[in-house]
Amino acid sequence: MNEKKTLIRRKILKELYFQESLSCADICCKIDKSFPVTAKLIEDLMAENLVVESGYAVSTGGRRPLTYTLQKNVMYLVSVAMDQFVTKIAIMDMQNNFISTIEKIVLPLPENPDALQVLTEKIIFVIENSGIPAEKFVGVGIGMPGFVDVKKGINYTFLQLPHNKSLTRHIAEKIKMPVFIDNDSSLIALAELRFGAAREVSNAMVINIAWGIGLGLIINGKLFRGQEGFAGEFSHIPLFLNGKLCSCGKTGCLETETSLLLIVERAREGIKAGRISKLSSLQCDDLEQDCDAIIEAVKTGDQFAIELFSKAGYNIGKGVAVLIHLLNPKTIILSGRGSSAGQIWHAPIQQSLNEHCIYRLHQSTGIEISTLGNQAELIGAAALVMENYEQIPNIKMQLASQQIGHLKVLKHTN
Structure with missing residues (x-):
C-alpha cells in the first residue's frame, strides 16, 4: 500500500474516533477527498474489520445516508x-x-x-x-x-x-x-474540545482546578499553545500581596489563594483549630483522600467546606476576570479534579466577575462545569x-x- 493511501486511511480512522459516527459525505468534507475515493477506502477498512456500519443518519429531507463507526476491540x-x-x-x-x-x-x-x-x-x-x-x-x-x-x-x-x-x-x-x-x-482542554463542553465553542478557556490552577486556551476552535508551547500558565499570575511563596519561586501567585493544595491545607488547619465540621476525620497524610473528603463534604452542605471552596472560587474569579478582559471568550469551563465539586464554584466566581470585570465583557461569557471531571x-x-x-x-x-x-x-x- 502506498504512503499516500495509508495517510488518507489514517485520516478517516482519526475522524471517526473524534466524531464517533459519520456518513461518507461527512468524511469527504473532513479529509478533503472525493466521494468515490472515500467510499472505496471505507469499503477497504470495513473489509479489514476496522470500520463498521452504524445505521442511518437523521433525515434532513432526502434519503438518509448510511453512517460508519470504528470497530470495537480492534485498536x-x-x-x-x-x-x-x-x-x-x-x-x-x-x-x-x-x-x-x-x-x-x-x-x-x-x-x-x-x-x-x-x-x-x-x-x-x-x-x-x-x-x-x-x-x-x-x-x-x-x-x-x-x-x-x-x-x-x-x-x-x-x-x-x-x-x-x-x-x-x-x-x-x-x-x-x-x-x-x-x-x-x-490535554484537559483537548478533552473538552474534542469530547466535552468546548466541542461546539470556538473560543473557550478551560481551567484545570487541581493542586495548581492550570489553563488550556481554545481560540478559533483550536488549542492555542503560544510561541514556545507554554501558553496557559494561569497559576502564576501575581494577583495577591499575601507574601506567600509559590512553587514557581515568586510570591502572591493565583495558585497561592486558589489551589486544591491550599484548600486541603486550610481544611486541616481549621479542623486542628477546632472548627465544627464533618471533616473531623481528615488523615493529614493523604492529599488525595483528604481532598475527596472535602469535596464530598461540600456536596452534603458542610458549612466549613463550602466556605473554603467559596473563597477559592472568588479568587479564581479574579483570574478569570483577567482572561475575559484579554481574550473575551464565549465560555469558561471548569475542569480537572476540583470540578467534581460542582455548582459550588458558580456563585463565588460570578460574584468576583461582577466586582472585577467590565459588565459589557463578561455578560455573554458562560461558566460551565465539565462533565468529564476527574477523567478529563x-x-x-x-x-x-x-x-x-x-x-x-x-x-x-x-x-x-x-x-x-x-x-x-x-x-x-x-
Missing part, C-alpha cells in the same frame, strides 16, 4: 494522567471506554530522580498485564505538569534527562511503541495519540530502525 490506547503526586494509567478503546481498572500509583515528581524509571516500568506492567496483543495498541499518551515542549518531547520542570534528551523517545524505546507527551492542562486528563491523553495518528507509521519505523541498530551493536560487541 487500543494507553493513557497516562500525571500530577505532582499521583499517576493514573488506563487502557482505553476507540470509544473512550476504560478497558480495565485504572491503575493508580503514588509517584511524587518534585525531587524524585527515580520517577521516570518507575513511570516507564508501570506503563510496561499495565500493557503486559492487559492481555491485549501489542500490535493492537496505537500508542501511549502522557499528560504531565510542567513546561512541556511537545515538539521536542521534553519536560523542563520534571522527569528531565541529561542534556535535555527527548523524554518521548526515551520512553518509546523502552516500551517499543509511539509515545506522545503534553502539559496536563493542555486521561481522555485528553488518549486523544493526544489520535491527534498525532498520521505520524505513527514514521515513528514505528524509527523505533524499528533503532532496535535493529541496537541489535547490531550487541552482536558486534559479542
